[in-house]
Amino acid sequence: MRAPQLSVLLVSWNTREQTRQCLESLAATADPELDYEVVAVDNGSADGSADLLAHQPRVRLIRNERNTGFAAAVNQAYRQATGQLILLLNSDVRFHPGALSRMIDHLRERPEAAGVSPLYLNPDGTFQQHYVRLPSFTATIALVTAWRKLPGFRQALHTFQMRGEDFSRPRRLASGSCMLLRRDVLEPHQVFDETFPIYWNDAVLARRLGQAGHELWMIPDAVVTHSRGASCRLLGPTIRFRHLLGSLVEYLRLTQPRHRLVVFRAALFADHLAKRLCGRPVQLGLTDLRAALRGDVGPLPDGDIRDWVVLFSPTRWSADEHPAVLAQLAPGQRLLFVDPPTRRPRWRSRVTPIGSAAWHAVAPTALPLGDRLPLVNWVNRRIAASALRGWLDRQAGARLLRLDDEQARPVLGRLGEDELLPAGVRPQPLDRSSRG
CATH class of the missing domain: 3.40.50 (Rossmann fold)
Structure with missing residues (x-):
């Protein structure tokens, strides 16, 4: 049996309606002659997502009994995929007409490009800045503390978030929510480092590809609507922030000298103490904060997400x-x-x-x-x-x-x-x- 040109890797966790809309938009945007498959992993959804996927054309479904995390599920789908092009696709993405064809054409026209992402819009039609730029050390502190209000930290955060930059032209950027990649630039058995179950795995991938000399692009003439965080919002604030912070600690461990990780932890503790003394709400209790600063993201929730x-x-x-x-x-x-x-x-x-x-x-x-x-x-x-x-x-x-x-x-x-x-x-x- 001939392998398809494109394998779409889709992870589902309690986003039944978004998943349905995503697959409908994928079918509508794909050219009739495009041979593609969808390898979907359902992470133990309780809302009927798996049953929906089981009855969709072109979908090969892998049912997990529990929530294994986004990175592990993507890797699980990747090991079953056979296409030479790999599309990482979040279930809360909806394609606009012609978007997928334009992304495929971009890789055909640019042999040096390893991957390409579209332009993102919010559900209300406004522009959504959702791309990977590797953060400076100062930006990582500003991202998760009130230090972002200080001028130097504020500027570093704005640079990381690319505020005010031009997205009307192709850019050397990417986003793991919808990223088309050449299979030959990826490792044989995994796309994402599973040390990062939910957050920062796309940044680690972009860093690794960049170090190998591969280019990742964003093109504005391929457009998608992205609801952003449809599954992550179901985690609850403490679980969500502990995963964000714990994975950020692991990212710093991977990319920064050891003394900077000590400074980062001290900055987080100082921020936590100041908020407590001022009666401000904190996102993590002391036990969860200590665990996150060790890089321990804790378990993912299963079962009831009502x-x-x-x-x-x-x-x-x-x-x-x-x-x-x-x-x-x-x-x-x-x-x-x-x-x-x-x-x-x-x-x-x-x-x-x-x-x-x-x-x-x-x-x-x-x-x-x-x-x-x-x-x-x-x-x-x-x-x-x-x-x-x-x-x-x-x-x-x-x-x-x-x-x-x-x-x-x-x-x-x-x-x-x-x-x-x-x-x-x-x-x-x-x-x-x-x-x-």
């Missing part, structure tokens, strides 16, 4: 009265029911499951009489929100905040919520295709 409806109620949970709240949940959602503060101080918090779709949260109460004194209520609610965010940050799924208790307004913005729901209104599932 959205959280976080309900602040003026009354405590009642087994007789409040199950009616569960009837208001839409499919694909979970309820976190939060009791109001007690009159007496209580320092321990507790979250317990109630069946398969609801959890009951008893948050700490720092000061007494919060139901009578507005300032005390404000303090108690903020402390409660901080405790609940610590718990939610370790859970996958988006957060929809609903305030049935008007005194709970101090929690706004403290839970990292994706959306504020009107009180008493039945929540509807989020359209994940709109999340960038």
Whole structure:
């Protein structure tokens, strides 16, 4: 059997609708005479993505029982691919007419080019800067700390992000979200270094290809729409940032002298301490921060990735009265029911499951009489929100905040919520295709 000209490597994790749109746009943009295959790896999705892929033409599906990470899944697909051209494709990418043909033509016209990426647009049609430029050491610190506000660090970050640069012409840039590569520039058994499960693997690939003298290009006349982060948003903030920071530490270990890694860790600890002292929210607790600074990204979530409806109620949970709240949940959602503060101080918090779709949260109460004194209520609610965010940050799924208790307004913005729901209104599932 003759090998196809092109192998498309597609990784899926709970992005069923985006995956469907991606494959439809791929079929529409491909020339009729193009012989291509799609090798898809589903990383244990719970939303029916694997079943969708199993019934798509040209798709060879590999089902993983668990979430192995993006890099490992790409390598898994690559080892099954047979094409001489390899297209790395995220499931949240949609091709515009002619985009794929233009990318293939670019490699035909430029034998020195190892790979090519398209121009990215956001779902609203605006330009999306989503390309790989290897960061300076100063830019890595600015990327993950408040030091970015200082002039030298701000300029380094803007340079890394290529703000204000011209993308109307072909550029020596690339993006792992949609990158067409010649197979002969890749290693025989892997595309990405699996030390970087989610983040920075494309930067490591670009660095390795650049060191070997290979050119990666971006061309503006091949256009795609990219929702950006459709799967990563489901990880939860703590898991997401720990992966970002832990992989960045590994990238610095790979590219920088040892003393700079010491400086980087000191800068992160100083930033963390300053935010704590100023009462600012931090993205990682101390235990997770220490692990990330060792390069330990931690496990990836599996299983349940339903959205959280976080309900602040003026009354405590009642087994007789409040199950009616569960009837208001839409499919694909979970309820976190939060009791109001007690009159007496209580320092321990507790979250317990109630069946398969609801959890009951008893948050700490720092000061007494919060139901009578507005300032005390404000303090108690903020402390409660901080405790609940610590718990939610370790859970996958988006957060929809609903305030049935008007005194709970101090929690706004403290839970990292994706959306504020009107009180008493039945929540509807989020359209994940709109999340960038």
